[in-house]
Amino acid sequence: MRIISYIVQKEFLQIFRNKAMLPIIFVLPLIQLLILSNAATFDVKNIKFSFIDNDRTSTSRGLISKFEASNYFDVLEHFTSKELADQAMEKGAVDVILDIPRHFERDLVKNKKAELAVYTNAIDGAKAGIENVYINQIIREYNQHLSASLSLTDHQVARPINILAIPAFWYNNTLNYKTFMVPGILVLLVTMITLFLSGMNIVREKEIGTLEQINVTPIRKSQFIIGKLFPFWVLGMVLLTVGLVIAKIVFSVPIVGSIGLIYVFTAVYILLILGLGLFISNFTETQQQAMFIAWFLMVIFILMSGLFTPIESMPPWAQKLTLLNPIRYYVEVIRMVMLKGSGFIDVIYQLSVITVFAFVMNGLAVWSYKKTN
Amino acid sequence: MSISVHNLSKSYDKIKALDAISFEVNEGELFGLIGPDGAGKTTLFRILTTLLIADEGVAKVANMEVVKEYKRIRESVGYMPGRFSLYQDLTVLENLNFFATIFGTTVEENYELIKDIYIQIEPFKDRRAGKLSGGMKQKLALCCALIHKPKVLFLDEPTTGVDPVSRKEFWDMLKRLNKHGITILVSTPYMDEAALCDRIALIQHGKLLEVDSPQNIVDRHQKIIYNVSAENTYRLIQDLKRFPTQEAVYAFGEFIHYTDSKSSFSPEELRAYLLQNNHKNVDIHTAVTTIEDVFMDLASTFKSEAIEN
Numbered sequence: 001m002r003i004i005s006y007i008v009q010k011e012f013l014q015i016f017r018n019k020a021m022l023p024i025i026f027v028l029p030l031i032q033l034l035i036l037s038n039a040a041t042f043d044v045k046n047i048k049f050s051f052i053d054n055d056r057t058s059t060s061r062g063l064i065s066k067f068e069a070s071n072y073f074d075v076l077e078h079f080t081s082k083e084l085a086d087q088a089m090e091k092g093a094v095d096v097i098l099d100i101p102r103h104f105e106r107d108l109v110k111n112k113k114a115e116l117a118v119y120t121n122a123i124d125g126a127k128a129g130i131e132n133v134y135i136n137q138i139i140r141e142y143n144q145h146l147s148a149s150l151s152l153t154d155h156q157v158a159r160p161i162n163i164l165a166i167p168a169f170w171y172n173n174t175l176n177y178k179t180f181m182v183p184g185i186l187v188l189l190v191t192m193i194t195l196f197l198s199g200m201n202i203v204r205e206k207e208i209g210t211l212e213q214i215n216v217t218p219i220r221k222s223q224f225i226i227g228k229l230f231p232f233w234v235l236g237m238v239l240l241t242v243g244l245v246i247a248k249i250v251f252s253v254p255i256v257g258s259i260g261l262i263y264v265f266t267a268v269y270i271l272l273i274l275g276l277g278l279f280i281s282n283f284t285e286t287q288q289q290a291m292f293i294a295w296f297l298m299v300i301f302i303l304m305s306g307l308f309t310p311i312e313s314m315p316p317w318a319q320k321l322t323l324l325n326p327i328r329y330y331v332e333v334i335r336m337v338m339l340k341g342s343g344f345i346d347v348i349y350q351l352s353v354i355t356v357f358a359f360v361m362n363g364l365a366v367w368s369y370k371k372t373n
Numbered sequence: 374m375s376i377s378v379h380n381l382s383k384s385y386d387k388i389k390a391l392d393a394i395s396f397e398v399n400e401g402e403l404f405g406l407i408g409p410d411g412a413g414k415t416t417l418f419r420i421l422t423t424l425l426i427a428d429e430g431v432a433k434v435a436n437m438e439v440v441k442e443y444k445r446i447r448e449s450v451g452y453m454p455g456r457f458s459l460y461q462d463l464t465v466l467e468n469l470n471f472f473a474t475i476f477g478t479t480v481e482e483n484y485e486l487i488k489d490i491y492i493q494i495e496p497f498k499d500r501r502a503g504k505l506s507g508g509m510k511q512k513l514a515l516c517c518a519l520i521h522k523p524k525v526l527f528l529d530e531p532t533t534g535v536d537p538v539s540r541k542e543f544w545d546m547l548k549r550l551n552k553h554g555i556t557i558l559v560s561t562p563y564m565d566e567a568a569l570c571d572r573i574a575l576i577q578h579g580k581l582l583e584v585d586s587p588q589n590i591v592d593r594h595q596k597i598i599y600n601v602s603a604e605n606t607y608r609l610i611q612d613l614k615r616f617p618t619q620e621a622v623y624a625f626g627e628f629i630h631y632t633d634s635k636s637s638f639s640p641e642e643l644r645a646y647l648l649q650n651n652h653k654n655v656d657i658h659t660a661v662t663t664i665e666d667v668f669m670d671l672a673s674t675f676k677s678e679a680i681e682n
Contacts, residue, residue: 017462213454
């Protein structure tokens, strides 16, 4: 015990003595949390909108004014011809072109039917899809408004039935993406920092030759490993705490569930990540190699975590693969507990999976650590 | 017997780092392992300090078998690797305390043993190890290797890259430690340090060439060595190598060391030959044989034997 506590002391001493390391551990992740949470949004705003109004009637102007009124669209320009609009699209000056044909109003009144052409820049497919939804929504609303007024003038008995859908978004009433993203990004930061630090730590001792010196001493592997990794476990927990405080104060993310449960889950989760870091250490000779492997895993973990793209929309094989991704479970749990107020019983599946992973990973790591000696 | 090695072999892929070597080191002895880089010194050290497992053979340290009783060996040996391997970002005192703790002891408990050495670095005890000079680093590393009062001390090229004054000091310290009854196995590529050991083993290409006290090794060497000098050293070497009965020619300090294969050789013969070849200021006199001469001789016969085989 005395030996372990001395190694822990030594590790902390080294961490705090390293002037470059402290900001890397604490300041950088928090900057990331602040920047990413504000920047990584699924909202598409400031869409560069342009139109060609060949009709020039009150109806066409009314439609355009609807776009002007929307805060998603910046109505940039009125083109006189399709050619000019196309050129602007080529240059990237506009994202969306609405082409209103001649006799738009007349066709609408006469035939109860008119056509509009919408051209969208689909280089970013996801963005184009969302833009399309916005556009359709505006046009549909306008259409309803029009048909209501048209039917009045027609003195018709049968009035159009307006179906109004009122969406209710559970656990995130205003669909505030920050509420959704902040816990997720916090998960990434905790994972990243603990994985990188633990992955590089023992390799560093290998690199500077101290591991050889340590290996000649009667110190037991378990003492050494626990002593080396415990400080990073503490750092991970501190990071989580600071992150939660920022989430609450800066982003006002609701914490509906029990904070204790988040800590319990994180405690086991970090053990798993530390085991993974140790495992990486065992199979690498330099910090550079360790860093690359850690990055490789991290990118896969992040992109397949369901944080940025929903797991449900992945192909079946990828969905199965995400079952091995620890970040996936952590993202699920932290969102469930923070936003939905899930209790221990609700997260027992994720908790047991992570516990099993932690045992397997640490077992492998300790086993392979012996082999390298 | 403090260290006993019997028929030890170790190969890395196809390269034989150690080839069936056997030797013994007595208790309280200062034993030197002398050989050039790549001779297999570090491999032998790593096997004896339980960091590496040999392919064949048996090795015992302090009467314990290196494979079966590796745990107990680790408690009773001190190892100082060739490369400085302490924590550069910890201070002198922190390093010392760290190693004392993981050996389950304290600095105070064995202070007596390291006192002589520690006093020299004590003024810098709050300085980080990385900021120490080369000689200071060596002293700190030695303190850390001694802190648990080991029975056997392994020093792998402790003086490589250390200035001559510090080197001398270091060897004086080893001599003093020896008096505490600690067996020391030290390796070095410097032949002049060999003379300071109680006994030495000359090693090359994973084979031991000779094991004995430095004096005996030199005494047993029958060949007379001549110091030869002339104005143009480069031409001198070329011409000496062309002399029909030459056996070995190699530069040694300001002289060329020359040995002849003929027992009836007289230096006058050589002088006449060199003057004939327009050498000026030719000087030939017998030299005092050193370990280096013996090593060069043994290494060359070893090589020619190997070629013949």
